[in-house]
Ligand code: ADP
């Protein structure tokens with residue numbers, strides 16, 4: 001039996017907020033949220049459309065995870081503390097078999113980051129999921145794209161390229177759902193703790209959603225600088241290296257999107273402190289340097305190499 005809007009919200013999206021700063025959550029006309037004194041509200045929103053951002057047969061819990069993960073990643077890239085989210089759902093039908101695991105995937109990730117679902121909207125239409133994430137940060141500590149300076153070192157976290165490899169595999173059909181590369185594109189981990197640790201250290205930061213090269217070009221443009229990537233320093237995970245030839249790995253790392261790793265710059269004086277932040281679960285790789293000359297350049301063993309910048313464009 002199809003559920004009405006009210007029943008659906010009540011059944012799937014009304015868990016207790018569990019945060020004292022939620023003065024009023026789901027159920028009223030709007031949520032009442034208390035932002036800590038001295039902090040700025042940080043707001044981000046991202047929409048997932050079935051067939052474009054996730055495949056029609058994607059496990060519903062992965063859609064719930066991904067819808068929240070991409071937003072938490074944006075807050076992480078600002079160095080913000082994630083606190084609250086709103087969920088706007090357009091659903092072709094109120095199917096509990098889909099909604100139950102969808103909500104479970106979303107709440108599981110929210111729970112791990114102490115984030116509360118405080119409201120949203122539910123309408124009938126094609127399957128589209130929009131999450132708005134809210135968090136806070138002291139404005140002077142926020143990580144922005146426009147602070148990179150010549151001489152800064154350029155870093156990327158984790159293992160960029162794995163999600164794109166997983167996505168290509170899914171598109172090619174037939175692959176086990178527990179494949180680690182497929183999991184990387186379906187269950188990307190937003191780098192919230194890293195974003196927090198980079199506050200007051202990184203000169204600029206952003207999350208890699210459209211591909212390392214293209215996103216670096218955006219960071220450089222915002223900062224009015226350029227960058228050099230040393231190709232031999234690009235991180236290639238063991239999994240990627242086992243499954244793809246070296247040239248293919250390089251393409252995936254440079255141009256693959258959807259990893260939600262953080263790309264950031266550090267003044268050289270802050271580089272030593274970085275050791276205290278890096279961990280075996282989340283290694284941090286220095287892949288190049290910021291220069292005054294605009295544009296993004298690649299080198300291999302010190303020699304210039306031309307690599308065209310084109311990443312994933314979900315609007316194209
Ligand atoms: P209104 O008509 O006043 O906009 P709605 O009937 O759309 O209110 O929603 C009722 C309450 O349920 C509101 O508090 C709203 O934030 C919440 N809500 C609606 N859809 C969702 C959803 N998908 N997830 C979480 N909360 C929701």
Ligand code: MG
Pocket residue numbers: 121122
């Ligand atoms: Mg409404």
